[in-house]
Amino acid sequence: MSFVFSKENLLRIETLKKRYPSPKALCLPCLWMAQHQEGYISIDAIDTISEEIGIAPMEIYGVVTFYTMFHLEPQDKLNVQVCKTLSCKLCGSDEILKHLEGKDVKISHVECLGSCGTAPVMQIDDVYYEELNPEKVDEILKSLR
């Protein structure tokens, strides 16, 4: 097994284990840690987590594919997640999506980000960018380069 949790993460895992009635509850927390550590979730990481929390690898794999925020492959491009749900759509998400076309980024269409009052919205990594317009998008992308 070539995936090993960092010392810091191992410590967090030990602490978290005391906070739940079963180590199985650490499934999502461990997946997050693995994804942060490696940038994606590898099969090796799944095996390591399986040993750590007592859920079979296949079940964890099923979990990973259930949620939209986990990646099974390394992400090489900036992942621009544009909300395409109703409030954003009403407020111009189509224009944002069109504006992004052809740029050197991965464009993901995501569902409502819970930011409808400041539509249109996009998320890059863990950060929300709200009340977008094409110029603002350009500035944001420039600042992230």
Add this chain to the structure above:
Amino acid sequence: MSEEIDIVIDSKTYHAKEGSLLIDLLIKEKIKVPYFCYHESLGPDGNCRMCMVEIEGQKRPQIACDTFIEPNMEVRSTGKTIEKVRTDILELELINHPVDCPTCDQAGECSLQEYYMDYGLHEAKVSISDKVKHKKHVDLGSNVILDQERCVLCARCTRFTDKITHTHELGIIGRGDDARVSTMPGRKLDNPYAMNVVDLCPVGALTSKDFRFVQRVWFLQTVNSICHGCAKGCNIFIDHNRVKYQDDVIYRFRPRRNDEVNGFFICDEGRLSYKALQENRQETALLQGKEIREEEAIQEAQTLIQKYKDNISVVIDANLYSEEIEAILRFAKKINASVHSPLDVYIEESFKDDMLRSAHRAANYKTIEALHIDTHEPKSSGLLINFNHPQNFNAAAHIDFLTHQRDVPSLVFPIADYTENSGTLTNEDGILQKCEKAISRNLPIPTVIEILLKVKV
């Protein structure tokens, strides 16, 4: 809770345990209710939503697999409302289904096919060009092939590897209508019971590589039998067919439910044992490797028995039927032979597991023990008569009764194997079980008993 109470289904009264599952009663009483996800061995999951019934006092139809029987319960399993509900759900089930029955192995034993015929959906009412596309041929391992497009996501197969074998190879990945059954990337379905998922799958999504396209199920005849792979004595169906002018052929073994013995399942090794059974059969009598007629062989046997009088040992295979063993005992007494059935040779500890498989790989060793047959090897003797016991023993002369060819330079009688004969076995838990005769050969091979009756001593 477990009191027997009355419940009314479609105006008829039935008895059932309070708190038991309604669907179990419906299945037991053969009251028609379509279902995919429920299975008695796996319990309810409630995902297919097909097993709808109406329950007096409830606003909406309820699923029978999640309904517990209560006093004064009144159930309707037929009628306009419920049939409409089922038709509608079935129609949704079919949207993304390829409906390629003509090329599907499951045709003839597919629940989906059966139900949509029942509910009159065979005219492709469902026309939507962009069906969700999935993989049509995924080799899961252990002889099992998955067609993701035919899958109805009932989760029976995944629950089998989760709850029954605890090996967790299968799971559902993705979500919504992108959900599908899969193994981990690069890993296989790999456990000694894997092929049971083929029987569990209610549709043709999981098929056996072993059986794929070999035979259409409606041509097959089915006979009740017992697997001879080990002393567990799992109950099986033998599916066989005789094509004109050719020999009767076994196409597969399938598990036959017996709650006392094997429940719903059998192991893969037992399931596939039908193949070796049909290979290298001993079909004619031999003398020193040369074919002879049966009468000549009997003549020869009588001479040998006469010659070695009082110096004869008989060895019995612990897989023979009890009736055969008893006939051999009577015969041995007549010729004053010592009788043995060494059992050590059958023991294979690595075969044993905590599900079904027994370390004793002999179907009827309990009968050998019950009849107090000597389980030691015979002392070297003049004549050794071996009734299909797997070991060879030293002796001046040999007579071998064999189901399958073996390299022995002796007098050989061919005998019928267990699928060509009927009889009784006692399994390792002391349960008496019967096997029916499945195979009738064009040139029948005699049974042990038939031969012994002809030998005059």
Add this chain to the structure above:
Amino acid sequence: MRECKIVSRKFDIPGSHTLEVSKAHGGYRTLAKMDEYSPLEIIEIIRESKLRGKGGGGSPASAKWTLMPQENDKNGKSDKPSFLAVNCDESEPGTFKDRQIISKDPHLLIEGILITCYAIKAKHAYIYIRGEYKQFQDILQFAIDEAYEDGLLDHCDITVHRGAGAYICGEKSALLESMEGKRGHPRLKPKHKEPEWFFDNPILVNNVETIASVPFIIQNGADAYKAYGTEHSPGTLLFAMSGHVNNPGVYEAEYGTSMMAYINHFGGGIRNAKKLKAVIPGGASTDVLTAQEAECATLDYETLRSMKSALGTGGMIVMDEDTCMVTVLKNLLEFYHEESCGQCTPCREGTGWTDKLVGKILDKRGTKEDIEKLLEIADTMNGKTICVFAPAVATVIKSFVSKFRDEFEVAV
């Protein structure tokens, strides 16, 4: 319109998310009440206040609290600790209120959690937060760390549990499955009233805002809460507004407020001086209202129910006269198609099929039969599934097609 700031009282104070500011403005004062009242008395006050769940369902909070075992040493439950799960999955389109609480006044939530745990005899609370809310989670976690440091959490732990992108995990049993490390599939509903279960331990699931409303009620009494709102919908809600309004956002108001008054007062009316066409009253899963209906609507459970819609999460999506309702329905169906957990046949297949059908209609490839088929599928999706996701989709489809049928027919 009467000002009523129960949950949002501290929102506008600079630094409101810190313990210092919170305490300076009355934060954690209610904890003293725990010496005054027994757990059962707390539940009684909540019962009297008629506090209703603010996660969308609107079920009385006390009814669920009462299901939690109080007698920890009798009835054989002694070895099973009780837990609280605070639902901060907030993924219902049009809803962005819980986010305001955890980022603007997280200590109010912590205070509410402490009282609730005291009442239901739980020693540990989890906050299940949608994965996308990481930046707000950090603010919340900062507040929790402060509270630990201050000794506020000496007798009751709080752990934040991060989701990973799945709308359905807001449904309480799916949330618990997700916390147990499984796929977020809603569970079959129990036949009799009982608590939810977390690894076989009783657990109470409440929405963030429900819990954040508790301190006010305990501090000021049930009557003070009931002074706001209507008889059956007492108190306030962090209503939200998005879409074609001038000032979208979250504004606390009492139940029973007129919808149009709210939209005009807080939202500054429809954008670009357009006319109103329709309002989705409480998150995408509530039935759409026409402009005429919106004129008569008041923001409470009874009225919206009587209009065959629902108050839901109180997140209104406002649409002006230029909006194409077929496009809107298509957009919503894409959401449901994407978010169905996929266990139940009617939902798994129905969300996909209806999405494709409306797509066809939108592309002008549809027929009259397609509209009928759409309604038929909606029927099949209604009332036959494990959770209410599919039924919600069904009524949404029906409301759009029945109220804006002409637009669908023009499109075919």
